[in-house]
Amino acid sequence: MIQEPFAIGASPLHQTDPRLKIILATAYSFLVAVLQGFPALLTALVLSIALVAVARLDSRALFRRLGLANGLILFLWVLLPFTFPGKPLASIGPFALSLEGVRFCAQITLKSNAIILALIALVATSPIATLGYALHRLHVPAKMVLLLLLTYRYLFVLEQEYERLARAMRMRGFRPQTSLHTYRTYAYLVGMLFVRASARAERVHQAMLCRGFTGRFRTLKTFTLARRDWIWPFAAGCAMSGLIMLEWTTGWH
Amino acid sequence: MALIRLDDISFAYPGRATVLDRADLTLREGERIGLMGPNGAGKTTLFHLIMGLLKPDSGRIEIFGREVREEKDFESVRRQIGFLFQDADDQLFHPTVLEDVAFGPLNLGKSREEAQLIAMKTLEKLGLERFEERITHRLSGGEKRLVALATVLAMEPKVLLLDEPTAGLDERTKERLTQLLKGFDLTYIIISHELDFLMETTTAVYAMADGRIQWDEEVKLHRHIHGHRHGAYPHAHE
Numbered sequence: 001m002i003q004e005p006f007a008i009g010a011s012p013l014h015q016t017d018p019r020l021k022i023i024l025a026t027a028y029s030f031l032v033a034v035l036q037g038f039p040a041l042l043t044a045l046v047l048s049i050a051l052v053a054v055a056r057l058d059s060r061a062l063f064r065r066l067g068l069a070n071g072l073i074l075f076l077w078v079l080l081p082f083t084f085p086g087k088p089l090a091s092i093g094p095f096a097l098s099l100e101g102v103r104f105c106a107q108i109t110l111k112s113n114a115i116i117l118a119l120i121a122l123v124a125t126s127p128i129a130t131l132g133y134a135l136h137r138l139h140v141p142a143k144m145v146l147l148l149l150l151t152y153r154y155l156f157v158l159e160q161e162y163e164r165l166a167r168a169m170r171m172r173g174f175r176p177q178t179s180l181h182t183y184r185t186y187a188y189l190v191g192m193l194f195v196r197a198s199a200r201a202e203r204v205h206q207a208m209l210c211r212g213f214t215g216r217f218r219t220l221k222t223f224t225l226a227r228r229d230w231i232w233p234f235a236a237g238c239a240m241s242g243l244i245m246l247e248w249t250t251g252w253h
Numbered sequence: 254m255a256l257i258r259l260d261d262i263s264f265a266y267p268g269r270a271t272v273l274d275r276a277d278l279t280l281r282e283g284e285r286i287g288l289m290g291p292n293g294a295g296k297t298t299l300f301h302l303i304m305g306l307l308k309p310d311s312g313r314i315e316i317f318g319r320e321v322r323e324e325k326d327f328e329s330v331r332r333q334i335g336f337l338f339q340d341a342d343d344q345l346f347h348p349t350v351l352e353d354v355a356f357g358p359l360n361l362g363k364s365r366e367e368a369q370l371i372a373m374k375t376l377e378k379l380g381l382e383r384f385e386e387r388i389t390h391r392l393s394g395g396e397k398r399l400v401a402l403a404t405v406l407a408m409e410p411k412v413l414l415l416d417e418p419t420a421g422l423d424e425r426t427k428e429r430l431t432q433l434l435k436g437f438d439l440t441y442i443i444i445s446h447e448l449d450f451l452m453e454t455t456t457a458v459y460a461m462a463d464g465r466i467q468w469d470e471e472v473k474l475h476r477h478i479h480g481h482r483h484g485a486y487p488h489a490h491e
Contacts, residue, residue, distance in 0.1 A: 129348030129388075150346060156390040157342050203343040206306050210336045211408060212360030214328065220355045220369050 002155060005061035006124040013055040017229050018126040018134035024236045025122035029115045031240055040247040041110040047239055048117035055121045062120065069116050073109050080105050128152045133221040142217035154200065161196055165189055254318065255279050256412055256440055257303060257334075262312035263464075264298060272298050274464030275312070280412065286442045287451030290461030296444045297339070299461075300414045304336050317411075332361060335410035339417050341397035342390075350376070350392075350400050351385035357408035375407040376400075379433060395426035402433075413441035419450050 008014075013021070032044045052062065081089075086100030123131065132149040136142065169185065176182050257280040264273040272295035280286060290296050301307040302314065305327025314321050316330050338344045347353035354372035363371065376384055379399055392400060398418065405413065415434075419427050427450065434441070434454045445451050451458050459466050 127348075132348070149348060153346055153348060153390060200343065203338065203340070204346055206301075206304075207336075207338050207344045208346065209306065210304055210331050211357040211404065212328075212332050213356075214360070216360075218356070218359035220352055220359070220365055220372075222365065 002128070002152065004124070004127055006055070006057050006120060007127040009056060009125060011054060011056045011125070012228075013051070013121060014125045015226075016232055017223050017225050018130050019138055019223055020225065020229055020232055021122040021126065022131070022134055022138065024232060025119055028118050028122075028236065028240065031243060032111055032114050032118070035111065035243065035247050036107065037247050037250045038106070038110075039250045040243050041107060041114065043246055044114040044243055045110055045117075047243075048114045048121065051121035052117050055125050057120065057125075065120065066113065066116065069112060070109075073105075073112060076108060077105050130221075133219050134223060136217065136219060137221075137223055146217055150204070154197075154204070157200065158193065158197055162189075162193055165192060254282050255315070256282055256317060258315040259299075259302070260313040260315070262299075262302060262309045262314065264295070264302060264307065264309050266298075271464055273302075273309070276464060276466050278459075278466050280440060280442060282440055284440055284457070285455040287455035287458035288442055288444045288461060288466070289446065289448070289451065289458060294461040295464060296461055297416055299466075300336060300416055300442075300444070303414065304331060304334065332408065333410055334412045334414060335405035335408055337402055337405050337413065337415045337418055339420065341394075341401040344401040344404060345389040345392075345397060348388060348390075349385070350381075350387045350389055350403075353389055353400065354403050354407045357404060361408060371407050371409075372403075375403045378406070379403050380429070395422050398422060398426070399430070402430075411440065413437075413439055415441060415443045415445075417444055417446070419445060419447055 032041075035041050035044060081097045081101035082095045084098050084101030084104055086098035088096040089099045089102060090097045126134070129149065129152065132145050132152070135148070136145045166189070169189070174185060176186075257278065259276060259278040261275045261277065262273050263271065263275055265271040272293075276295075276299070278299070288296050288299075298307065302309055303316070305321065305324065317333065319326070321327055321330055345353050347356060351369070351372055354375055355368040358368040358371045359365070373385065376382060379402065381396075381399060381403060384396070384400065387396075389397070389400065398421075402418070418430060422430065431450060431453050434443075441455075443451060443455060448458070457468070459468055461467070
């Protein structure tokens with residue numbers, strides 16, 4: 001159900017302390033999200049691509065992921081240029097294309113791709129479990145970390161339960177059609193999954209209680225910053241101040 | 254000394270018929286009890302009552318010589334009694350095996366280093382070396398069961414409660430579990446439908462019926478059905 005195509009690797013980014021990667025990815029995403037000028041945005045995109053290159057990721061999985069995100073952005077291109085108020089650029093039939101709309105769309109496209117690429121290079125290069133422990137060490141509330149880790153763990157169990165039910169339905173000759181019977185069957189299937197998930201949650205909680213759980217989340221995992229890790233905050237500092245400078249000198253404010 | 258003593262325990266799930274009806278049970282140090290009984294006879298319920306996951310409607314539960322009533326009392330019970338659940342997926346909730354086995358010891362207040370050491374040792378004891386970094390949800394059914402047992406044993410319990418530990422295991426894993434249990438110096442109760450397994454691993458087998466726990470000592474002569482090719486023809490066995 002959850003595939004982590006980028007989590008395993010031997011690149012420098014895979015070996016960097018995940019806490020550091022989370023912090024840098026967050027700071028970088030916020031910065032790129034507020035950039036306006038095209039020189040700065042294009043530079044950010046180039047920086048993100050460079051990060052992905054450093055992470056040496058499987059390009060096919062990478063493009064599949066980018067395709068998914070850009071599919072959504074495509075919708076914006078269909079709608080926004082025609083609805084955004086501003087100077088008309090061209091007109092197709094009764095619809096006028098506004099310069100501001102096109103510019104806005106281009107900004108969104110550049111921003112989202114730059115952020116997605118950076119997140120893939122920085123965050124997706126750690127397994128989800130490791131990210132959970134890293135968030136815990138970064139003092140993210142234990143409840144949220146547990147929620148993340150338990151969701152990750154039990155999604156697979158739920159998927160198996162879904163597969164079992166769906167298989168049993170097929171074995172008894174169920175074929176989805178456009179009929180009330182089909183809708184009702186699917187509703188029962190979903191309902192059953194909810195019932196099972198909640199019973200499962202109850203049992204997991206009981207098992208946790210039996211092993212002395214009292215609400216505090218404790219883990220073995222510790223992270224240490226290696227000396228070579230220090231290059232990242234330094235590089236990120238330079239890159240981000242560069243972006244700010246660029247925005248300052250070339251952006252319209 | 255009686256480690257666990259249940260006196261006159263009655264229990265019914267809300268809106269359903271009585272499961273336990275004035276049941277008694279005493280588990281003494283060193284005893285190994287097998288518990289059989291039909292589905293719905295209240296075997297698992299009994300374990301849940303001992304662990305404080307359910308509260309009895311009436312009766313008295315004494316564990317390690319002290320009466321337990323409140324959630325607070327059971328918190329200390331849970332530190333000393335290990336409960337192996339029927340479904341190992343309920344028990345293994347961490348992404349990796351080592352983290353999961355260390356969870357109990359960490360809850361007992363051990364330091365990270367101690368907990369890790371205990372976890373490694375426990376895995377080694379069960380023949381699960383090199384399982385530390387394995388992803389729990391990708392283990393096979395048998396491996397999950399053994400790792401779940403490791404998570405319980407890592408707390409160094411005085412008593413073990415095992416709920417159908419052989420369910421769904423193949424013969425080899427079952428044999429491995431049997432040998433492990435026989436090798437432990439532990440007091441335990443095992444719920445199982447497999448008499449052969451109980452005869453190997455326990456010293457007494459009780460039956461649950463009509464909400465009671467009964468001790469059936471009478472030896473009964475019985476026949477076994479056995480099958481083989483050409484079995485339809487008259488023949489003799491030595």
